[in-house]
Amino acid sequence: MSHAWLPTLDCGVALGQVEEVLRRDGLVRIAGFPANTAHLIGFVSGLGTPLGYYGGDAGTHADNGAIWQVKYDPEASSRGEVHAVDGPLPVHSSQALREPRPRYFCMLMVDPGWQDAQPGYNGESLLVRWSDALQEISQRKPATYQSILETLLRSIRHPDDSLRSIAYRLADMRNDFDFGVRLKSDLLAHLRDSAPEDPVTSVVTQFADAAQRMARRVQLEAGDLVLVDNDRWGHGRESTVGRRRTATGDWLANPRELWSLTIA
Numbered sequence: 001m002s003h004a005w006l007p008t009l010d011c012g013v014a015l016g017q018v019e020e021v022l023r024r025d026g027l028v029r030i031a032g033f034p035a036n037t038a039h040l041i042g043f044v045s046g047l048g049t050p051l052g053y054y055g056g057d058a059g060t061h062a063d064n065g066a067i068w069q070v071k072y073d074p075e076a077s078s079r080g081e082v083h084a085v086d087g088p089l090p091v092h093s094s095q096a097l098r099e100p101r102p103r104y105f106c107m108l109m110v111d112p113g114w115q116d117a118q119p120g121y122n123g124e125s126l127l128v129r130w131s132d133a134l135q136e137i138s139q140r141k142p143a144t145y146q147s148i149l150e151t152l153l154r155s156i157r158h159p160d161d162s163l164r165s166i167a168y169r170l171a172d173m174r175n176d177f178d179f180g181v182r183l184k185s186d187l188l189a190h191l192r193d194s195a196p197e198d199p200v201t202s203v204v205t206q207f208a209d210a211a212q213r214m215a216r217r218v219q220l221e222a223g224d225l226v227l228v229d230n231d232r233w234g235h236g237r238e239s240t241v242g243r244r245r246t247a248t249g250d251w252l253a254n255p256r257e258l259w260s261l262t263i264a
């Protein structure tokens with residue numbers, strides 16, 4: 001399905017055009033991309049350096065450690081491995097603790113899996129422009145927006161014990177709400193656990209909620225490769241149905257499979 005906010009190019013387009021759209025719109029979809037790890041690495045290497053996943057080996061593709069294979073797996077899911085769960089993934093940044101900030105996040109839909117569940121359970125991708133979330137807060141809470149922004153720009157204690165701000169200034173800021181954002185996927189759970197009464201926890205909750213409200217949804221098709229500016233856009237996913245029982249009583253796993261990469 002086409003969306004005005006998600007510019008779509010055909011596979012085979014010149015890399016310069018991809019970079020131009022990324023600069024202008026912050027994201028781009030390339031349709032008809034083959035599910036071939038070598039081809040994918042070759043293509044994205046034109047944009048920068050594919051980074052290894054920094055959270056350990058769980059979920060990395062056997063062909064290449066820079067590709068994270070997101071696919072439901074009941075055993076890995078029960079161990080809480082994010083790549084294998086069927087629940088929702090709230091919007092977040094790629095490799096939020098990496099400095100300097102990786103420039104791009106990419107995902108290739110290999111198999112969209114089951115598409116017949118109610119909306120919100122088909123693994124729909126979520127993409128949010130962080131400036132939309134800040135603008136939404138400024139409109140809904142004009143009196144407190146400035147202090148919320150200042151809190152987001154201040155360093156806070158992250159799960160790895162480092163001090164980093166969530167929002168940061170961009171050298172080529174384009175409007176009043178155009179800040180870079182690093183939102184680690186488990187930051188909110190960490191803050192609620194370690195500092196439930198801290199006003200920072202409430203501010204991060206408000207920001208994450210606004211981002212979730214402003215997220216756009218797209219059901220990617222097999223062969224859709226989406227590249228996003230990792231400073232300005234967050235990504236996430238609605239739930240999927242992990243497995244189903246067949247008429248004969250056997251469990252069948254959802255074939256949904258997505259490959260993701262981070263580019264420095």
Ligand SMILES: [Fe+2]
Pocket residue numbers: 092093094235
């Ligand atoms: Fe992610």
